[in-house]
Amino acid sequence: MIEVKKLNKRFKNLHVLKDVDLKVQKGEVVVIIGPSGSGKSTLLRCLNLLEVPESGDVIFEGIKINDKDVDINKIRQKMGMVFQSFNLFPNMTVLENITISPIKLKKKPTEEANRTALDLLRRVGLGDKANYYPSKLSGGQKQRVAIARALAMEPDVMLFDEPTSALDPEMVKEVLTVMKELAYDGMTMVIVTHEMNFAKEVGDRIIFMDGGKIVEEGSPDDIFTSPKSERLREFLSHF
Amino acid sequence: MNFDFLTKYYSFFIQGTKFTVFIAFFSVILGIIFGTILSLMRISNNKILKVVSTSYIEFMRGTPLLVQLFIIYYGLDFSNLIGGSFGDIASGIVTLSLNSAAYVAEIIRSGIQSVDKGQMEAARSLGMTYKMAMRYVIYPQAFKNILPALVNEFIVVIKESSIVSIIGIHELMYNADTVRGVTFRPFEPLIIAAIIYFILTTSLSRLLGNLERRLKLSD
Ligand SMILES: Nc1ncnc2c1ncn2[C@@H]1O[C@H](COP(=O)(O)OP(=O)(O)OP(=O)(O)O)[C@@H](O)[C@H]1O
Numbered sequence: 051m052i053e054v055k056k057l058n059k060r061f062k063n064l065h066v067l068k069d070v071d072l073k074v075q076k077g078e079v080v081v082i083i084g085p086s087g088s089g090k091s092t093l094l095r096c097l098n099l100l101e102v103p104e105s106g107d108v109i110f111e112g113i114k115i116n117d118k119d120v121d122i123n124k125i126r127q128k129m130g131m132v133f134q135s136f137n138l139f140p141n142m143t144v145l146e147n148i149t150i151s152p153i154k155l156k157k158k159p160t161e162e163a164n165r166t167a168l169d170l171l172r173r174v175g176l177g178d179k180a181n182y183y184p185s186k187l188s189g190g191q192k193q194r195v196a197i198a199r200a201l202a203m204e205p206d207v208m209l210f211d212e213p214t215s216a217l218d219p220e221m222v223k224e225v226l227t228v229m230k231e232l233a234y235d236g237m238t239m240v241i242v243t244h245e246m247n248f249a250k251e252v253g254d255r256i257i258f259m260d261g262g263k264i265v266e267e268g269s270p271d272d273i274f275t276s277p278k279s280e281r282l283r284e285f286l287s288h289f
Numbered sequence: 290m291n292f293d294f295l296t297k298y299y300s301f302f303i304q305g306t307k308f309t310v311f312i313a314f315f316s317v318i319l320g321i322i323f324g325t326i327l328s329l330m331r332i333s334n335n336k337i338l339k340v341v342s343t344s345y346i347e348f349m350r351g352t353p354l355l356v357q358l359f360i361i362y363y364g365l366d367f368s369n370l371i372g373g374s375f376g377d378i379a380s381g382i383v384t385l386s387l388n389s390a391a392y393v394a395e396i397i398r399s400g401i402q403s404v405d406k407g408q409m410e411a412a413r414s415l416g417m418t419y420k421m422a423m424r425y426v427i428y429p430q431a432f433k434n435i436l437p438a439l440v441n442e443f444i445v446v447i448k449e450s451s452i453v454s455i456i457g458i459h460e461l462m463y464n465a466d467t468v469r470g471v472t473f474r475p476f477e478p479l480i481i482a483a484i485i486y487f488i489l490t491t492s493l494s495r496l497l498g499n500l501e502r503r504l505k506l507s508d
């Protein structure tokens with residue numbers, strides 16, 4: 051579904067991604083781990099072109115999306131993204147946060163969009179919060195709304211960039227539970243996280259990045275019980 | 290101190306105050322219109338528009354208001370163009386609004402910039418175009434930062450409008466000075482003027498406080 055070939059990205063003189071190759075199959079849950087600054091977020095953000103790669107291909111559903119004549123806005127509608135800092139729109143209610151893009155981009159009738167949004171909110175356990183403003187929600191609740199907002203566009207893949215890193219420990223679980231359910235429902239997911247137990251449990255494939263490269267990848271078993279590279283062993287010893 | 294002159298000359302202060310409010314109000318309104326245009330020029334993709342607006346803003350902020358007033362008063366000579374005192378008023382309002390526009394443009398720019406950049410990313414990640422993201426996500430949030438700052442700009446313009454007394458516009462400062470001249474009292478008329486300016490600006494900042502509290506509530 052997603053294929054990345056020889057991807058390179060530089061910030062000024064800093065070479066952040068070096069010839070990265072990556073494939074994500076439909077229905078697969080790929081978890082990216084690695085030390086801080088290794089390029090995980092940058093790789094993820096290159097997938098929906100929030101970060102523009104300097105060279106290489108990003109192919110999504112057979113289309114090379116880092117081409118000039120591709121309408122990236124149409125592509126992004128099929129790729130949901132969840133951020134570490136939630137980024138809910140504070141000027142809208144929870145319901146409006148979720149319905150704005152289906153209404154404005156997919157021209158869905160408001161009533162239908164509202165119904166779908168309420169279903170999604172119930173799914174993430176927030177059926178009673180539709181008319182709240184984001185500022186009235188806890189971090190865990192905000193992140194679940196953010197997930198519902200992304201799901202409202204009926205994406206083919208969901209990208210998560212450390213979705214629980216900004217949360218208090220007691221709220222991490224409620225967000226991970228929602229993500230687990232998504233994974234079991236067959237959603238294709240690419241997740242950057244520091245939650246190793248979660249990675250082990252839901253990941254179909256784990257990717258270990260260091261210094262802008264994919265150093266090692268494999269099943270959770272390969273990665274967590276028999277890591278090959280010294281760098282991965284060292285990284286895992288911190289957990 | 291002796292304020293007896295007020296019984297005879299109070300209408301000077303009332304007229305002057307009315308005129309000051311009138312001049313400041315229209316200068317701010319025009320300033321907001323010019324300032325919005327300037328800030329749109331500044332964020333546009335057109336290099337020439339960008340350079341023009343940026344230089345304009347820097348020039349207006351980097352030169353004294355009095356110099357700007359004289360340039361417009363003597364240089365453009367509105368009084369010859371549209372006649373007498375009406376032309377003088379036009380010079381005053383045009384100067385104040387052209388000057389205020391530069392500050393308003395800065396207020397708008399920083400209001401937009403202060404919106405967290407994650408907001409734009411989230412909007413774009415959903416598939417919104419840049420324009421839609423600005424319209425539905427960025428501008429409404431920026432507006433909350435901009436509105437109080439515009440009220441503050443109104444306060445600034447009220448104070449600075451006293452400078453147009455120099456070109457003979459009969460606003461509060463000019464009238465106070467006239468009363469000083471005819472009564473031979475050096476302090477009192479000016480103190481009255483100061484108090485009136487103070488009442489105007491403090492009531493506006495009260496309003497500003499209310500406004501800010503209300504905008505916070507809906508957050
Ligand atoms: N917009 C940017 N401008 C300049 N440098 C950047 C930018 N974004 C990231 N970097 C740098 O690129 C490198 C990789 O960053 P990236 O955010 O991808 O790392 P990461 O693996 O996600 O780290 P973390 O676990 O801390 O989130 C870092 O050194 C970072 O400082």
Ligand SMILES: [Mg+2]
Pocket residue numbers: 090091092211212
């Ligand atoms: Mg990161």
